[in-house]
Amino acid sequence: MIKKVVITGGSGFLGRTLAFAAIKRGWQVVAIARHSDPALIAEGVKFVLVDIANPDSAPLLAAAFSGADIIFHTAAKSDYWGHWKEYRATNIYGTENVIAAAQAAGVPHLVYTSSPSVVYTGEDIINGNESLPYSKVWKESYYAFTKAKAEQAVLAANGKDLKTVALRPHLIWGPGDTHLLPTIVKRTSEGRLRMVGEGHNIVSLTHVANVVHAHMQVADALDSGNGKICGKAYFITDQEGVNLWQWINRILKGLGIPELKRENAQSLRGACCAARLVEIFWHIFSIDCPPPITRFVAKHLARTHTFSTVAAERDFGYYSIIDSEAELAALIESLKKGEM
Secondary structure: OOOEEEEEOOOOHHHHHHHHHHHHOOOEEEEEEOOOOHHHHHOOOEEEEOOOOOOOOHHHHHHHHOOOOEEEEOOOOOOOOOOHHHHHHHHHHHHHHHHHHHHHHOOOEEEEEOOHHHHOOOOOEEEEOOOOOOOOOOOOOHHHHHHHHHHHHHHHOOOOOOEEEEEEEOOEEOOOOOOHHHHHHHHHHOOOOOOEOOOOOEEOOEEHHHHHHHHHHHHHHHHOOOHHHOOEEEEEOOOOOEEHHHHHHHHHHHOOOOOOOHHHOEOHHHHHHHHHHHHHHHHHOOOOOOOOOOHHHHHHHHOOEEEOOHHHHHHHOOOOOOOHHHHHHHHHHHHHOOOO
């Protein structure tokens, strides 16, 4: 029976949502983060403030992991732009530190929050499944490349004493989002977001409630001895893709912001050419702020990316627990009130 859970990235969007769900189950929660969260502390969550990327963090992590029944490793550098060393440190070295500490502390289960970006190619992916090879396009996305390396390390660590699983939610959205929707709204309001491509691309989204649900299902499966999921990765989505630009425009319209028009769209080829020049300029002059566009972002805005959840449904009974239409309407209302 699960009694204690440790969550890395415990103050982040997914991490804190997982923490609240774990509290509802009556679990003791320890959060690993760089800063604490007063709301979680008020609920009895213990915070251990440590940088998982620090090579000296393994002993501190092992102490924090002591007595844990499962670790949810959600911590990552997920920004679309940054220095290679930062991605490598957090996503690769940090994950290796978490694995080593889990093994040292004798933790039996580790669930890694991965990403469909681990199979990124820059091309359309339609109903992709877990047979897709890992991304090798590291120059376009340090994030995709380092998340792939981290996932491989987690799955390779699966063994008799430590059972591991990786979950790949795509574009997490919902209450508490501080990244996806706020960025879209802000950039559009400032006139810095344009439609890229023909506007027909379909994408899989994953509501944060579904991501948490999948993590809890995997935790229960591991606790019950479900060996068929061990050492494997699974795509997690809302199960029905959306037209990306129609979805964005629905949010903008609900907020009273002018919608993005196809007649003002930029071609994918043009966007990628501009992005390549911008990337070169940013690298040469070591500019700290993120560039307005990158090839990775341009291709995500223009390409179709949908993923199959058949394996997750088959192996641990995954299913979507939310009404996407109702959740989106509620989210728009929250954005109107400035609650996100």
